[in-house]
Amino acid sequence: MNEDIAERLRSWLAEELDDPAVRIEGMRRTSVGYSRENWVFDACWKADGQDRMGAFIARRDPTGSVLDTDRRVEFAVLLALSNSHVPVPKVRWLDAQGTRLGRPSIIMDLADGVCDYLALNGKRPAGRRLAIAHQLCDRLADIHGLDWRAQGLGAVLDDPGPRAPIVALDHWQSELRRVQLEPEPELELVLAWLRGHAPANPVTTLVHGDFKPGNVLMQGDDVTLVLDWETAHLGDPLEDIGWVTNPLRAGEHRIAGLWEPAQYIERWCRRTGFTADATAIHWWNVLANLKQAITVLTGARSFVDGRFDRVLHSPVVIYRLLLQLIES
Amino acid sequence: MRPSVTEQLEGLARILAEVIAPEVEAPYAAEMLGGVIGSLDSLKTAWATVPAFLLWDIASTEAVLAAALPVLAEDLFAEISALVADAAGDTLDWSALEIRQVRLRELLARAVPAILEHREDSNAYALMVELFRDRAERFPFSMSARPPAKKPAPTEK
Numbered sequence: 081m082n083e084d085i086a087e088r089l090r091s092w093l094a095e096e097l098d099d100p101a102v103r104i105e106g107m108r109r110t111s112v113g114y115s116r117e118n119w120v121f122d123a124c125w126k127a128d129g130q131d132r133m134g135a136f137i138a139r140r141d142p143t144g145s146v147l148d149t150d151r152r153v154e155f156a157v158l159l160a161l162s163n164s165h166v167p168v169p170k171v172r173w174l175d176a177q178g179t180r181l182g183r184p185s186i187i188m189d190l191a192d193g194v195c196d197y198l199a200l201n202g203k204r205p206a207g208r209r210l211a212i213a214h215q216l217c218d219r220l221a222d223i224h225g226l227d228w229r230a231q232g233l234g235a236v237l238d239d240p241g242p243r244a245p246i247v248a249l250d251h252w253q254s255e256l257r258r259v260q261l262e263p264e265p266e267l268e269l270v271l272a273w274l275r276g277h278a279p280a281n282p283v284t285t286l287v288h289g290d291f292k293p294g295n296v297l298m299q300g301d302d303v304t305l306v307l308d309w310e311t312a313h314l315g316d317p318l319e320d321i322g323w324v325t326n327p328l329r330a331g332e333h334r335i336a337g338l339w340e341p342a343q344y345i346e347r348w349c350r351r352t353g354f355t356a357d358a359t360a361i362h363w364w365n366v367l368a369n370l371k372q373a374i375t376v377l378t379g380a381r382s383f384v385d386g387r388f389d390r391v392l393h394s395p396v397v398i399y400r401l402l403l404q405l406i407e408s
Numbered sequence: 409m410r411p412s413v414t415e416q417l418e419g420l421a422r423i424l425a426e427v428i429a430p431e432v433e434a435p436y437a438a439e440m441l442g443g444v445i446g447s448l449d450s451l452k453t454a455w456a457t458v459p460a461f462l463l464w465d466i467a468s469t470e471a472v473l474a475a476a477l478p479v480l481a482e483d484l485f486a487e488i489s490a491l492v493a494d495a496a497g498d499t500l501d502w503s504a505l506e507i508r509q510v511r512l513r514e515l516l517a518r519a520v521p522a523i524l525e526h527r528e529d530s531n532a533y534a535l536m537v538e539l540f541r542d543r544a545e546r547f548p549f550s551m552s553a554r555p556p557a558k559k560p561a562p563t564e565k
Contacts, residue, residue, distance in 0.1 A: 108435065109434070109435070109436045110435070110436075262510050262513065263510065263514040263516070263517040264513075264517065265513055265517040265520055265536075265540075266540050268517045268520040268521075269520050269524065269536070269540075272520060272521055272524050273524070376551060376552075389440045389443070390440070390443050390552070391443070391447045391552075392551060392552055393547075393549040393550065393551050393552070394547060394549070394551070395551050396543065396544040396547040396551070397544065397550075397551055398551075399540060399543075399544055400540075400541060400544040400545075403537060403540055403541060403544075407537065
């Protein structure tokens, strides 16, 4: 398997780097991320008579996962952000048709740093963790403050305008219909509640869609890159705020007593200049958990179809939280 | 019937953990193998509780649907009445239980909008929410099985 991918990668890079003798070294598949297949490797090639070496990561669509997204969009977003103040990985090459590695893939530079999904609740002293939390909040605010039209993202992503919450709800409802293995009356209740309480969206921004400590790269205590742009889209910035203040993911996003949703929202509002309506954030909290539940159901569907290597069961723990949220 | 189903699942997980896992070097394969072992452990604990859960789920869903009947449209009313009147067959037949459970949950999913609309003038909504909460507590499986904690390497005698 790895040998086959290595040869395919070598052949692809030979063309892109214009060196038929390019070598791939140290290739290994990483299991980081549930939604893409990732391989990291070094490439050695000659350019202008000089020996060159680079570390890369290839991300390929899986046959099945917890998320179905489009590599073309991810590549275009990363390219558009490459000259912005939002720090993103450098993308190199796109195979949208899947002719190179068998399925759509992207190759990016492998950047130094570590992903630490528990950076806010690990072994660092509280003060350092709080400083990291501030950086995370600021990076998210920077994403929302980006002039997406000037960056050319309007040509890549659809602007849902004031209907962003309904557009997001429609998208996730259609995802549910696509993947559900059995009736899910709990989610029918949640869908009906969301549709009956949808807020209007006052401002369209770039939305990351899965912003969390595990989706940034860190060097020491510094947040250096924002990763995993596969769910990026235009919409209501409160969608991301609803995601990072989701009680289900408190262990990743909060520091008890120091960095709670109120502090996050206050700092985010100050940095962006936006206001944050509490009722709207609550709505997005509910949608965040609907997304989480459907993501699990997508994994369960992929497992049953023989396209995903992990067993996932009905996300009843999320259903319980969803009930609490819509009843509160 | 020995080894029992539980003993077989336990034994298969042990073989994978003690015989296969030490030979697997590729990180991805090793991680997936840990997940498989965790899932077998979860099955070992949960499988015997599945029939009781299905029976409870069927009875509870039927109760919610019965309470909702007065607020439902005619076609849904008729479908639910017909299914509830057709008593469950052999309660030891897991497949039949699963089919009935899915059919009832499908009807409940269709009934949700009417139940929600009449939450103030029917007790069906309160019963449905109670069912959903109880169901989350009783569900036999956790969302994602965790691989077991690694044991220290065995020492040679």
